[in-house]
Amino acid sequence: MAQSTPVSPLAPTELAALPPIDGMRIATAAAGIKYKGRTDVLMMVFDAPAAVAGVFTTSRCPSAPVDHCRASLGGGTARAVVVNSGNANAFTGRRGRQATEATAEAAADAVGATPREVFLASTGVIGEPLDAHKFTGLLAGLAETAGADGWRSAADAIMTTDTYPKLATRQVAVDGVTVTINGIAKGAGMIAPDMATMLSFVATDAAIAAPALQAMLSQAVAPSFNSVTVDSDTSTSDTLLLFATGAAAARGGATIETADDPRLDGFRVALSELLLDLARQVARDGEGARKEIQVTVEGATSDAAAKRIALSIANSPLVKTAVAGEDANWGRVVMAVGKAGEEADRDRLAIHFGDIRVAVDGERDPDYSEDAAAAVMRRAEIPIRVDLGLGQGRWTVYTCDLTKEYVAINGDYRS
Amino acid sequence: MAQSTPVSPLAPTELAALPPIDGMRIATAAAGIKYKGRTDVLMMVFDAPAAVAGVFTTSRCPSAPVDHCRASLGGGTARAVVVNSGNANAFTGRRGRQATEATAEAAADAVGATPREVFLASTGVIGEPLDAHKFTGLLAGLAETAGADGWRSAADAIMTTDTYPKLATRQVAVDGVTVTINGIAKGAGMIAPDMATMLSFVATDAAIAAPALQAMLSQAVAPSFNSVTVDSDTSTSDTLLLFATGAAAARGGATIETADDPRLDGFRVALSELLLDLARQVARDGEGARKEIQVTVEGATSDAAAKRIALSIANSPLVKTAVAGEDANWGRVVMAVGKAGEEADRDRLAIHFGDIRVAVDGERDPDYSEDAAAAVMRRAEIPIRVDLGLGQGRWTVYTCDLTKEYVAINGDYRS
Missing domain, CATH: 3.60.70.12 (L-amino peptidase D-ALA esterase/amidase)
Structure with a gap:
């Protein structure tokens, strides 16, 4: 059995109190x-x-x-x-x-x-x-x-x-x-x-x-x-x-x-x-999680396409380790959009971390402030929003960051 | 730039010496x-x-x-x-x-x-x-x-x-x-x-x-x-x-x-x-790699199906962390077979780590020796072989384990 780990920093401050259900x-x-x-x-x-x-x-x-x-x-x-x-x-x-x-x-x-x-x-x-x-x-x-x-x-x-x-x-x-x-x-x-x-x-x-x-x-x-x-x-x-x-x-x-x-x-x-x-x-409460990531993809050709791209971002080890490192690494988001297999136009992409637009029209946003993005990345909840600029499809996926604790929980018990 | 890391333990002992190419x-x-x-x-x-x-x-x-x-x-x-x-x-x-x-x-x-x-x-x-x-x-x-x-x-x-x-x-x-x-x-x-x-x-x-x-x-x-x-x-x-x-x-x-x-x-x-x-x-030379994993899937309905299942195993963070932990965790291999979306019959599956058959006919192999499997897992090259028992499809995929060093290389530079 894995070592007991401390309670996730993302645990609710108070557990919900559930009333009885009749029957x-x-x-x-x-x-x-x-x-x-x-x-x-x-x-x-x-x-x-x-x-x-x-x-x-x-x-x-x-x-x-x-x-x-x-x-x-x-x-x-x-x-x-x-x-x-x-x-x-x-x-x-x-x-x-x-x-x-x-x-x-x-x-x-x-x-x-x-x-x-x-x-x-x-x-x-x-x-x-x-x-x-x-x-x-x-x-x-x-x-x-x-x-x-x-x-x-x-x-x-x-x-x-x-x-x-x-x-x-x-x-x-x-x-x-x-x-x-x-x-x-x-x-x-x-x-x-x-x-x-x-x-x-x-x-x-x-x-x-x-x-x-x-x-x-x-x-x-x-x-x-x-x-x-x-x-x-x-x-x-x-x-x-x-x-x-x-x-x-x-x-x-x-x-x-x-x-x-x-x-x-x-x-x-x-x-x-x-x-x-x-x-x-x-x-x-994902293993080793320290941050929740909310990935929203909009402007896709369909909701299904938006979901596949959002999952590609949310499952990318490079995106998840970047969030663990509090790095607004939009290049890795571009990579995950590109590999999802859905329609995407590199030169129309816009990417936001929280309210900070980091990339627009296929390039780094000229007004992008690294300090402002870094402030977003220090939060416990990291919203990543990608606008593909193609259609009306939209989906949000929830995940957590990938930390050394994840590897320790799943790989360390033999060593 | 990432910290300089030591040379992979999987590096060739001697680099190939390349002769000139005429022209x-x-x-x-x-x-x-x-x-x-x-x-x-x-x-x-x-x-x-x-x-x-x-x-x-x-x-x-x-x-x-x-x-x-x-x-x-x-x-x-x-x-x-x-x-x-x-x-x-x-x-x-x-x-x-x-x-x-x-x-x-x-x-x-x-x-x-x-x-x-x-x-x-x-x-x-x-x-x-x-x-x-x-x-x-x-x-x-x-x-x-x-x-x-x-x-x-x-x-x-x-x-x-x-x-x-x-x-x-x-x-x-x-x-x-x-x-x-x-x-x-x-x-x-x-x-x-x-x-x-x-x-x-x-x-x-x-x-x-x-x-x-x-x-x-x-x-x-x-x-x-x-x-x-x-x-x-x-x-x-x-x-x-x-x-x-x-x-x-x-x-x-x-x-x-x-x-x-x-x-x-x-x-x-x-x-x-x-x-x-x-x-x-x-x-x-994958980041943080300490072991090479060779995933072979055989007995699939086609080579393409075998490849998709092999990639599902090779890309599974749980399989990769288990190998990092030197754990012959065939349950995670079953999981990765099951999620690949290709035809598979749980009750026909056989799984080998190296020459050790750990599971057969949908159950743990009754003759499975944990010591023998552990000896395989200590090697630098880990062959995982899955026989689906359905057809003639076969494919091999190569990957490496997932270690804390991977997370460190990709996530630590901001901390």
């Missing part, structure tokens, strides 16, 4: 899967079947729990969620499937559901068989003792090399009734000797049917979790699940069947904000 | 473009028009000299090459074009040619206007004093943050007459505060027409320079030029017009070997 309860336990002296199992229990939506890693080598969730999602309802940290149950072959089956069956028995109504996620070492029996015997007790106030404990239990728990909450009216959306995430910390997993669990008491929930989630994830990168590496296990308990219906809330229902307009905005909040917390 | 001469000068106390201008002069072929950066934001070479290549002949280090003449707008024009005209005057018969390359700082007059006045003198024995000086003059000059030579018979191929390169060292450039200049005394030369070069570059990556960042300036003086014709050598002429079989092999030799020297 669900939470419990955690310390099963000793890998870590000692901390919780490593999270169970969420829904009092009645909750609508569920999910998005997963695009990896061609997904983990066993991702396979299980994908297969279960068609059912559209969830009764329980079980998450463990310390072992990712990825690249574990037949034994991996046996572990997910055993966990889903034990949780289903504990809450009186079917295994397909149980959703699973695992994060930690990969290639190491997961001994699910370390925690399957605990699930009945967890289901019994689960309470409404466990969100902070839940966020703690799923951490691996995260340096702070990630929490967010929003309240919004749906057809005149206030509903709550809570979310937790664990981030792109890599756990030695293995890899990162991004997990996030979001729940609301709103009454929204599963297809509508899925449509909203798929849309909201594009500018949030799918616009965050720490090091361009895609985990085998990335999982984002959204649950709607529907308990607000008992308070007179509407039950909404389709994503384009105008009564969801406020909810959609709140969900998008919450996902972006969590996604940025993940970027800001 | 061409070399000179270098110290013009003080940026560096002090070292040469920074290289001039190559061809006694008669040489056939020329070239490949260039795929960047959409190429440097002014790349624009010049691309435009000149159609002529098919070269009388001179002028290269400067210390300034890349990239993202310099109109003034960049003026600098290439002034240089080409001065060199053309010096050798009695047209500007389109002069080939140019620049490497160093970008975004900084290049004052070509620092060296245009020297070119007539360089053309006059150029000699046959300047290859080592040439390799020195084009270095930026390279820690050693890169040289290679081969001799091969073409239709019974021995010809020589010499090549030099400068590598993916990034020069603070700006970026890398890969430049390589290769020349032979064989008599080969320009179209045949271009066809052979385009083919030979795929498994060599186009299969090397240091940090996935593509320079604005990458340039590889191949010249054939034809002087071997005076010794009875054949003049060859087409690339599929069987008399070129040996030459093609020798050229490919020489380019791979130079390309690997570039990877082994």
